[in-house]
Amino acid sequence: MLSFFTVDCVIFTFHEGALKILLAERNEYPYKDWWALPGFFVEKEEEMEDAVKRISYEHTGLKDIYLEQLAAFAGLKRHPEGRVLTVAYMALVRYEDVKNKIKPVTNYMKQVKWFDVSKMPALAFDHGNILSLSLRKFKTSLHYSLAPFELLPEKFTLTQLQQVYEAILGEPLDKRNFRKRISNLGYLKELNEFQTGVSYRAARLYKLDKRKFQKLFS
Amino acid sequence: MLSFFTVDCVIFTFHEGALKILLAERNEYPYKDWWALPGFFVEKEEEMEDAVKRISYEHTGLKDIYLEQLAAFAGLKRHPEGRVLTVAYMALVRYEDVKNKIKPVTNYMKQVKWFDVSKMPALAFDHGNILSLSLRKFKTSLHYSLAPFELLPEKFTLTQLQQVYEAILGEPLDKRNFRKRISNLGYLKELNEFQTGVSYRAARLYKLDKRKFQKLFS
DNA sequence: ACAAAAGTGTTCGCAATACACCCATGG
DNA sequence: CCATGGGTGTATTGCGAACACTTTTGT
Incomplete structure (x- = not known):
């Protein structure tokens, strides 16, 4: 029996020689004013992967992007109000396709912004863990992966x-x-x-x- | 908002030159009389990984075994009664430690048995998917992994x-x-x-x- | 002509592969 | 002495790593 079920997205792009990740600045407690990975609740009758697509679309205006599941995080203490299970996904988008389209989705967020992977701020919840897991996985699977081409134009x-x-x-x-x-x-x-x-x-x-x-x- | 949250375990051992997986024969609908991966609900105040340990312990009598998360499965149709989100884990045990201890945990199961990886029966729910994912991951991570040693005596x-x-x-x-x-x-x-x-x-x-x-x- | 990035070969060492026979032990 | 698995070496090949200069183009 579980209370809440969300998905969080590590959305990567590549621009000006650097790998970037999309973050949203929170406008609500807990972690008001902190930066966090884009994520939201999965609707009752919604497939998990559709939720990821919905959230990516709302933030970036893109459909049909490359998605890969990273892991589930279910710690009882990851959210102050009780267990919020999240499934983290990695998403890859082409900067050219997305550059003027990113936007905050709800007034839960003040703004969204691309951050250079080497200059990330502290993140809300356990999103720092999710982020570092995604980077590790990205590296180790690189040589057998289509991922680099999903970050570049055709x-x-x-x-x-x-x-x-x-x-x-x-x-x-x-x-x-x-x-x-x-x-x-x-x-x-x-x-x-x-x-x-x-x-x-x-x-x-x-x-x-x-x-x-x-x-x-x- | 989510109704049910379970964990499922792909428990591997090694015996007589073959890789084996522990399966349980179901005694309840749906999938009565089918073989399935050992798994159960995560309690409300229980950490997910503790649930995996509890279930492995109940089936094999072993504590402190090697665990690794595989993936989350949340399809709306994977269980006939609505969404049951499961997080799949891989567990490794030494046959010598476990040989006479395996047992069914509840009367939801008729029996548990080791199956040779090359002779698996059809599995309940989407457990066949979970199984093949675990085998693929096992193979690809083999050369950088302590896993082989977790299957052998000291x-x-x-x-x-x-x-x-x-x-x-x-x-x-x-x-x-x-x-x-x-x-x-x-x-x-x-x-x-x-x-x-x-x-x-x-x-x-x-x-x-x-x-x-x-x-x-x- | 200069600035900027494109494009190009060789050498070396290591690691993966293919391959077959003798040895030690217990019964 | 026989059956069973234990233990060992060499040659070849392909791949990753180190390393620097010439060419093309636009301004």
Whole structure:
């Protein structure tokens, strides 16, 4: 028998060479004025994953985003008013798709904002734990995961892809080794298109070949 | 707002060269006479992990076993009487510790039994999903995990360890390569003790050096 | 011409793989 | 002496890591 059931979302994006997470500033007790992960109650007749989609949509204006369940948190003391079980999800969005759309959903929140992963404030409830779990999981599954491509536009440069990897791992990678490894894996399609609007040599664009990727990590 | 909250346990052990899972035969509708994962309701004032420990203890007579959370399942249709949210855990026990202790807990169950992982019956509810998720996770985390050692006695032979790996991966491994790899990792302590009671050359016993293991995968 | 980032090869060491025979022990 | 599993070495190959310079383009 359980009192409350919520979902919380760690929504990642990638912008200006950095991994960012969407946080909401609370306007209600407990933890008024603290930053927290976007989350809300799951409705009585609502599927859990639909609740996650609803919440992500309300905050970012996007549907059909990449979702992955992280874990359930059910500590009796995680909320002062008794057990609130939450299931945490990780969501990935493309910055280009979302940039002017983020907004607070209810007046429970004052504002929402992207935070650089390396400059996170203290978080309400146990959201700090959820966050660090999500980062750890992100790192360890990186090499078999479509996740990096969910953070980039459909067509991207190898440097952008490398920056995503570096942001997730939190460490720099060697350019030549990175390109060699990725191209050996063979799931990138080289396009005959190039960057535009840069004041230096334009980089070639690539696309993910999902078929080949799936074949590799079935 | 949620009606019911349960935990389900995928309890693994290792015996006679095979990976086994503990199942309970239901004696109540729905799914009367079906086999299911051991699980039960989480009490109102009980921590989720304590509920898992309680249920494992009641079935196996063991305390302080290895536990790991797998995932939450909350589908509205997973139980005919409405949403029953369950959090699935994986538990590992040593067969020697548990062999004559397993028993059904309530008269909701007719019997409990170890099933060879390669010969599982159809399972009640969505327990088949839970099971296959646990096996996949077990495999992928194997090389950085203490799990194999939680299935073996404190002192074990290299052949036993190899059999555990083979049972989890579901494929045979080369003896020389396995031993070379394991001994390069350097977290096994070679003992000056040997198997007894076998009618062939007695194998050397080894122990895990947890310190070195932790240092390696911090 | 300069600034900025794109793009490109080689060497080295380690780890994974494939593979087969002799040894020790108890019965 | 036989059955059973214990224990051992080598050659090959592929992958990750270290490392620096030339090319292209726009201004």
